[in-house]
Amino acid sequence: MQLSGTHVLNAPVGKVWTMLMDPVTLARIVPAVSSLELIDDNQYKALAEIKMGPVSGSFSGNLSLLNIREKEGYSLHVKQASKIGNADALINIALKSLDDDQTELTFDGDARLSGLLARTGQRVISGVANTLTKQFFANFDEALSNEMNSVE
Amino acid sequence: MITYPFEYKRASSVAEAVSMLAEGGKALSGGHSLIPSMKLRLNMPDALVDVGRIPELKGISMDGDELVIGAGSTHADIADSQLVKEKLSLFAEGAAHIGDPAVRSRGTIGGSLAHADPSADWPALVLAANATIVVTGPNGERSIPSTDFFTGLFSTALNDDELITKIRVPVSAGSKSTYQKFAQPASRYALVGCAIVKQADGQVSVAFSGVSDAPFRDTDVEKNLNSGQEAGPVGKGQSIMSDNFASEKYRVHLASVYLQRALEAVA
Amino acid sequence: MQVEINVNGKARKAEVEDRTLLVYFLRDTLQLTGTHVGCDTSSCGACTVHLDGVAVKSCTLLAAQADGCSVTTIEGMAKDGEMHPLQEGFRECHGLQCGYCTPGMIMTAADLLKRTPKPSETEIRFALEGNICRCTGYHNIVKAIQWAAENTAAPMLADSHLWTNDVVVEKVVETE
Amino acid sequence: MSNRYIGESIKRREDKRFITGKGRYTDDIVLPGMLHAHFVRSPYAHARVVGIDLEEAKAMPGVIAIYTGDDVAAINGVPCGWQVNFRNGETMREPKHPMLIPTGSTAKHVGDAVAVVIAETKDSAIDAAELVMVEWEELPAVAAPADAILPDAPKVHEQFPDNKAFDWTFGNPIEEVDAAMxxxxxxxxxxxxxxxxVPNAMEPRAYIGSYDETSDKYTLYTSTQNPHLIRLLMCAxxxxxxxxxxxxxxxxxxxxFGSKIYHYTEEALVTWASKQIGQxxxxxSDRSEAFLTDAHGRDHATKAEMGFDADGNIVGLRIKTVANMGAYLSTFAPAVPTYLHGTLLQGLYTTPKINIDMTCVFTHTVAVDAYRGAGRPEATYLLERLMDLAALEMGRDPAELRFQNFIPPFDGVEQPGYQTQxxxxxDSGNYEAVLKRGLEMLGYENFRAEQAEAAKTNKILGVGFSTYVEACGIAPSAVVGALGARAGLFESAQVRVQPTGKVSVFTGSHSHGQGHETTFVQVVADKLGIPMxxxxxxxxxxxxIAFGMGTxxxxxxxxxxSAIVKSIDKILEKGAKIAAHKLECAEGDLEYAEGKWTVKGTDKSIGFGDVALTAYVPHVYPAGLEPGLDFSSFYDPANFTYPFGCHIAVVEVDKETGKVTLKRMIAVDDVGNVINPMIVDGQIHGGLAQGIGQALFEGTIYDENGQLTNGSYMDYCMPRADDLPMFETDRQVTPCPHNPLGVKGAGEAGAIGSTPAVVNAVIDALWSAGHKPKDILMPLTSERVWEAMN
Incomplete structure (x- = not known):
């Protein structure tokens, strides 16, 4: 499953970077992850409840940050297992400061599915990818605006 | 194949169904989307509320200028209805293209809309027809315009504790309509489904299934056509699906071809 | 839960799990093994039976949903030792080979002939959209259905009671 | 001998039970105390079993036992029944396919089993299997045969780093072929x-193992094409x-359709487990498992070249193919791309020089083995695609090009059989005649004009030809033995005449749709002159049944x-002795017809029933003759049989969408003598649908991780009634000269000729409209055809 997207976030790159490095925020914005628990440097135990139409399931696995480049980006490796199948996603996230208040976030990666998900989900897989992408950015925007509001 | 265990409850009225849904679980109508996914264990509700025998959900009638279809009407009920054929042939034509005969005999319009499969046929039909989805929840009844109903992949404006009770569709004299479908050869879902309603004054509404994460009205195409222009590109701004049977590029092409075929059919 | 389903003219009561599918109620509980399971996705039609006289896929229906209804399976298609015209047609035209899809095919075809007593080839093929056969290439199945349509008076086909053990159960909507 | 039944379309005797729901398939059988098994399978194409936690699963209600690879390590893997060595003489690689993958080992395809849960009900077995926690270490995988031989390809079996099962070459020496080319x-x-x-028999595989302690005897009910072969493989x-x-x-x-020939691990496991548990x-199988575990078919990546002289005569054929074996060698797998494929590359043509270079590789996919036609469809596809394409390229008529290159007619009696390269x-053939008949049925002259008209519209037309020959009647044991078969491929039959003259026939051929209960009885009744x-x-x-090698x-x-006929001959021979004794004449004075022995030129006769009774009540009886009338025979064929035919497809292609509609499918087949025309036609129809299915609809789609992404009928497209036209069939009869019935075999013909005919038709349609693709990847989905035009 190919995952890619670009989105302009209304925040300076420093702010976006801080949020990306914060496990609480990360858990809130990464679809298919609902909680993160630090187990090692940049490695987390990840849990999720996913519900997408006919598919629902609880996933557990881990999330790790690799290739960390301060304010430039990192690679996000999410491995999730469930009864209906497993997912293994490696996503490269890159930040580009547009101006003092805007940051462009680009990601590009691939999620490998196995089990029932791979076998029976083909028909809607691109829709799922699109939906996850949209969710990711919407979550980020929401987290940002929450953050801004709390600052105000 | 067997589903996970769940509790089966049968509701005899809308009120009872809504109160049962408030305790959790999913509504079971024809079950032709829900049960297959539960058998594959992709879905595991704790309870199913069978709404299949609620008399209020049945029946097709006219109410003023609106055709009112009970949400529990099966695809076959609608395909075979003399009233639907007369007043809104689009729905009869579209319903006849869903699944296979056994699916049409059990699957319901309400169940299909609630499931909101991006490749199902009903969503494009209700969108093009400007239908209103009437739902009942703990706080009573509300009406959702079809254009607000589909919110994403398998996602709708329907809350978990609400039940679709009927679909109201405006019917206007002199309108023409069609549903043109290119079926995925294995599942027979729409790779592209294009529904068009053309009013007597020539204004068209155009909706697609199968093309994007969610069914949609193509407002750009409508704007172009309604101002006498060529249709222009289909699915602008939509995230186009791709799968083993149709890449993004091919899907968009098919959508354009099927739009043209639909326009010819209502010319 | 307890269900009571009239199967092939006989009232059958049984305790089933809530999740029991109608096809397993028929096969495992009642040992009516003529109804088959060929897929997991409601695609193949091997499990087709009649529910209150209408063809349905019994793998996509809970036994609970059939509670109080009437079900006809392939075992109920012959009456008093006399074959249903479709059963005759399938034999006459070699409409079956391994026989696995056959009960579902016959049940689907019976539904078609009730609605459309003299179907065209196209109508027959369209009606079989939900039934997969791997043996016959469908050629002789189409001919078998045409044979049944040609060799039976339309009213006979339309009124399944003349041929099957279909029992019309007054559908009672349960109140309190 | 009378002839009342052979050649008649007798309605099938087996139908009554199937049309009334009384057929009895394995899953319909319920034995007292029967338990249910459900397998835990690998979700990965390649992954190491790091650990298995059974605790939660074992605690589930209804669970009787759970076995893992460590519990069954002592059981051998399922064997391969055919050995094909490397061209340099190195022995074929035969990795063990364990019953269950033990901890520390790797699963080698999605669906490879790691544990089996046995419980009181199927539901509880499924529920508990989900709670078996397997810790996996996912490893890289390879699914496509051409990828498996790349230098950096993931290894399927560590001990065979090149992923080769064997390589093989056949035909004329490559230097000679190169020179000709x-x-x-x-x-x-x-x-x-x-x-x-994917073969996709509609009944998923099902097995019941049952062990009886008192007799120390096992019974295995199995959805198989050959019970005796399964017994042999499983026991030995x-x-x-x-x-x-x-x-x-x-x-x-x-x-x-082939998929139930083989011995599968699940068969041995339920048999073994029934003894462990005593129930x-x-x-x-459910359909999803069937997609992952039934042996698949085909899967060749080929480069083929056919050379012609200036007049259009074929001068050489050179082929390089990589064939996928899957992760393990299934029962007959090595024979399929080699002796069932390479030996058919002569086709119907006089090609003087032929060479095939075959590499058979392991991949992280379920095993590939014989699927309807097994090797012959692949050979025919290759040849017939080349012929139609050559005609297009050279501006020749595809039918004419074939006529020019056909082997001339030979009957195998007056003229010798044809020795291929x-x-x-x-054995016997008349290839021109079937193509001529096909062209007549098509109305070829008018077709080209119609096509030219259609080329101006959005619905273009194409015609595709395919003429084929196949090798059936498998097989002469000595021949296949020399080629690597580890079994004989004869058949056995017993004909038991009961004292009242009624006859029970026991055959080792298994029937699963082919109608043996009717055709075999037609033969017996006719030969004995008694009612069916x-x-x-x-x-x-x-x-x-004494023995059998299956269907x-x-x-x-x-x-x-033929084995049955041999037994009947013995019955009649002994019967004549009894009849002669009773009629007080010499055996030579008797003739047998209409169910009785008659003294030639007289009206003195004795009926078959009387002779039978005499054999069992031998009061007045030839001295020294054993009582009874019951004979067994084994028949080992002298040669393969060689059915042939001509298949022609007409398609319409929607230029805007690429959608292909099959308008006509014509099949003229020569399967030798025909016992029951209705059944033979039915076999042809079914084969056509499968062949068309491969051309237009079917095909597995593995992703780069070896996941099968279309493992259900929602995504794997099976041909349905509304995808197909009525078939137009005709027949020619060139009897087989070397078996007593003169029959050649009809089960696979339809699937062999039709696939290239359909693809050729689509290519022809596109060329008629000015597009000139050489190939479109099968199945010819709308998008692929559209791409070929854009």
Whole structure:
């Protein structure tokens, strides 16, 4: 499953970077992850409840940050297992400061599915990818605006 | 194949169904989307509320200028209805293209809309027809315009504790309509489904299934056509699906071809 | 839960799990093994039976949903030792080979002939959209259905009671 | 001898039970105390079992036992029945396919089993299997055969780093073929994939193992095409139990198409487990598992070149193919791309020089083995695609080009059989005649004009031709033995005449849709001159039938039927002795007809029933003759049989969408003598649908991780009634000269000729509209056809 997207976030790159490095925020914005628990440097135990139409399931696995480049980006490796199948996603996230208040976030990666998900989900897989992408950015925007509001 | 265990409850009225849904679980109508996914264990509700025998959900009638279809009407009920054929042939034509005969005999319009499969046929039909989805929840009844109903992949404006009770569709004299479908050869879902309603004054509404994460009205195409222009590109701004049977590029092409075929059919 | 389903003219009561599918109620509980399971996705039609006289896929229906209804399976298609015209047609035209899809095919075809007593080839093929056969290439199945349509008076086909053990159960909507 | 039944379309005797719901398939059988098995399978194409936690699963209600690879390590893997060595003589690599993958080892395809849960109900077995926690270490995987031989390809078996099972070459020496090709005026070159398809018998595989302690005897009910072969393989190679302690029953079987020939791990496991637990154990596959675990078919990546001289005569054929074996070698797998494929590359043509270079590789996919046609469809696809493409390239008429290159007619009696460049000697053939008849049915003259008109519209037309020859009646044991078969491929039959003259026939050929209960009885009744009602056929039970090699390779009537005829001959020979004694004449004075022996030129006769009674009440009886009238025979064929035919497809292509509609499918087949035309036509129809299915609809889609992404009928496209036209069939009869019935076999023909005909038709349509693709990847989905035009 190919995952890619670009989105302009209304925040300076420093702010976006801080949020990306914060496990609480990360858990809130990464679809298919609902909680993160630090187990090692940049490695987390990840849990999720996913519900997408006919598919629902609880996933557990881990999330790790690799290739960390301060304010430039990192690679996000999410491995999730469930009864209906497993997912293994490696996503490269890159930040580009547009101006003092805007940051462009680009990601590009691939999620490998196995089990029932791979076998029976083909028909809607691109829709799922699109939906996850949209969710990711919407979550980020929401987290940002929450953050801004709390600052105000 | 067997589903996970769940509790089966049968509701005899809308009120009872809504109160049962408030305790959790999913509504079971024809079950032709829900049960297959539960058998594959992709879905595991704790309870199913069978709404299949609620008399209020049945029946097709006219109410003023609106055709009112009970949400529990099966695809076959609608395909075979003399009233639907007369007043809104689009729905009869579209319903006849869903699944296979056994699916049409059990699957319901309400169940299909609630499931909101991006490749199902009903969503494009209700969108093009400007239908209103009437739902009942703990706080009573509300009406959702079809254009607000589909919110994403398998996602709708329907809350978990609400039940679709009927679909109201405006019917206007002199309108023409069609549903043109290119079926995925294995599942027979729409790779592209294009529904068009053309009013007597020539204004068209155009909706697609199968093309994007969610069914949609193509407002750009409508704007172009309604101002006498060529249709222009289909699915602008939509995230186009791709799968083993149709890449993004091919899907968009098919959508354009099927739009043209639909326009010819209502010319 | 307890269900009571009239199967092939006989009232059958049984305790089933809530999740029991109608096809397993028929096969495992009642040992009516003529109804088959060929897929997991409601695609193949091997499990087709009649529910209150209408063809349905019994793998996509809970036994609970059939509670109080009437079900006809392939075992109920012959009456008093006399074959249903479709059963005759399938034999006459070699409409079956391994026989696995056959009960579902016959049940689907019976539904078609009730609605459309003299179907065209196209109508027959369209009606079989939900039934997969791997043996016959469908050629002789189409001919078998045409044979049944040609060799039976339309009213006979339309009124399944003349041929099957279909029992019309007054559908009672349960109140309190 | 009278002839009342042979050649008649007798309605099938087996139908009554199927149309009334009384067929009895394995999953319909319920034994007292029967338990249910469900397998825990690998979700990955390649992954190491790091650990298995059974605790939660074992605690589930209803669970009786859970076995893992460590519990069954002592059981051998399922064996391969055919050995093909490397061209340099190195022995074929035969990795063990364990019953269950033990901890520390790797699963090698999605669906490879790691544990089995046995519980009181199927539901509780499924529920508990989900709680078996397997810790996996996912490893890189390879699924496509051409990728498997790349230098950095993930290894399927560590000990075979090149992923090769074996390589093989066949035909004329490559130097001779190269030399011939160098002189060619035109070479048609085609690279293509003969894609992997799933047999998809409608009845999923099902097994019940049952052990009886008092007799120390096992019974296995199995959805199989050959009960005796399963018994042989399971006893001798897997479980190591004596054959007389095992009864294998193949009850009604819902289609096979090859996929139920093989011995599968689940068969041995339920049998073994029934003894461990002391109760019968049933396993029934669901469709999803079937996609992952049934042996698949085809899967070749090929580069083929056919050379022609300036006049259009074929001068050489050069082929390089990589064939996918899957992760393990299934029962007959090595034979399929080699001796069932390479030997058919002569086709119907006089090609003087032929060479094939074959590399058979392991991949992280389920095993590939014989699927309807097995090797012959791949050979025919290759040849017939080349012929139509060559015609397009050279501006020749495809039918004319074939006529020019056909082997001239030979009957195998007056004229000798035809010796090919690739080992086989065809028995009899008349190839021009079937193509001529096909062209007549098509109305070829008018078609080209119609096509030219259509080319101006959005609905273009194309015609595709395919003429084929196949090798059936498998097989002469000595020949296949020399080629690596580890079994004989004869057949056995017993004809038991009861004292009242009624006849029970026991055949080793299993029937699972082919109609043996009718055709075999037609033969027996005719040969004995008695009513069909007096004859019954028994098959599918190793305890009642002496031996059998099963049903595949269009062999049942040619081999199994011939064994029956041999027994009948013995019956009649002995009967004549009894009759002569009773009629007080010499045997030579008797003739047998209409169910009685008559003294020639007199009206003195004795009926078959009287002779039978005499044989069992031998009061007045020839001295020294044994009582009874019951004979067994084994028949080992002298040669393969060689059916042939011509298939023609007409398609319409929607230029805007690429959608292909099959408008006509014409098939003229010569399967030798025909016992029951209705059944033969039915076999042809079914084969056509499968061949068309491969051309237009079917094919597995593996992603780069070896995941099968279309493992259900929602995504794997099976041909349906509204995808197909009525078939137009005709027949020619060139009897087989070397078996007593003169039959050649009809089971696979339809699937062999039709695939290239359909693809050729689509290519032809596109060329008619100015597009000139050489190939479109099968299945020809709308998008692929549209791409070829844009």
């Amino acid at each position: 160098e002189k060619a005026a035109h070479i048609t070159e085609l690279e293509f994939i003969n894609q992997r398809v 190679f897997v479980l190591g139990i004596p054959e007389h302690k095992v009864r294998v029953v193949g009850p009604d079987v819902g289609g096979g 019968p154990v049933k396993w029934t 690739v080992a086989l000697q065809y 009602d007096d004859v019954d056929l028994v098959h599918g039970d190793s305890d009642t 595949y390779g269009s062999r049942s009537l040619a081999v199994g039927g």
